[in-house]
């Protein structure tokens with residue numbers, strides 16, 4: 001395993017300070033940032049506007065890649081799911097979701113997840129470790145290589161493996177890099193961080209990064225939510241919603257997004273819809289209702305279209321702003337709650353340093 005630090009652990013401004021601390025020219029941080037992220041170059045030798053001595057010194061101290069691309073699966077609707085392998089052999093998954101006029105990347109923040117939501121395939125894996133900032137941001141770099149030439153990543157959602165708010169030290173520098181104009185330069189409203197409801201860390205997230213907040217809700221009463229999202233026992237609905245209602249960042253233009261996975265006979269009744277409407281009343285919010293993405297690790301099923309229509313109609317009657325989200329990538333188990341990686345039986349193909357967009361290391365089904 002390499003002894004060198006990974007340079008992608010440093011957001012652009014932190015990189016400047018890190019270089020200065022080592023007696024290196026901090027003002028070169030902007031050039032390095034542009035090479036790594038705007039141009040997608042990871043080979044120190046190719047960074048031609050840096051002096052040879054500096055390039056050698058940087059190569060001696062820092063590595064530039066954190067992840068290698070493993071198995072790539074492509075769904076019939078254009079969704080791409082990829083397994084990515086870290087230096088220590090840990091494997092995670094990322095998903096690219098092309099839509100008309102935009103491409104959303106769904107990133108992971110942990111290997112596995114400690115929260116064990118009962119409907120989620122990732123939760124069934126258990127928890128291995130947090131991802132470093134470099135590993136979080138390298139998902140952007142590796143996934144970008146798999147997109148057709150000219151297709152840009154326009155949106156990022158942290159809805160992959162893991163609970164982002166249990167890894168703020170990894171997440172916050174990665175958000176800085178996503179937002180920084182010399183790096184990925186994404187607008188804050190094109191980034192969404194989704195939490196299962198780690199209430200005490202929500203204010204810190206939004207103070208540090210003005211991104212969208214999404215909350216995986218799935219139930220409107222504590223008894224059911226304790227069962228579906230066990231984290232609810234630590235942060236029950238009253239505490240979660242008191243935290244949300246106190247957030248100064250929320251407004252009609254900047255609402256909190258709620259995810260509600262609809263499960264047949266579990267949380268899909270008219271009474272459930274009414275309880276949900278009462279919970280959301282007065283809070284600037286948008287609700288995404290998602291039919292259960294069925295998989296072998298959970299006993300839940302999606303309701304019939306009639307039941308879903310009845311549920312949504314009841315919400316609309318109560319004035320809740322809601323949409324039914326159509327599942328994407330379900331045929332390769334890339335849909336919400338389906339990321340249940342199984343380690344590749346064979347090592348991933350080598351991926352050259354400095355690889356550029358348009359290359360495809362391998363396309364297989366697991």
Ligand code: SF4
Nearest residue numbers: 113116117120123162
């Ligand atoms: S739904 Fe999210 S928080 Fe819950 S187990 Fe799955 S990955 Fe973890």
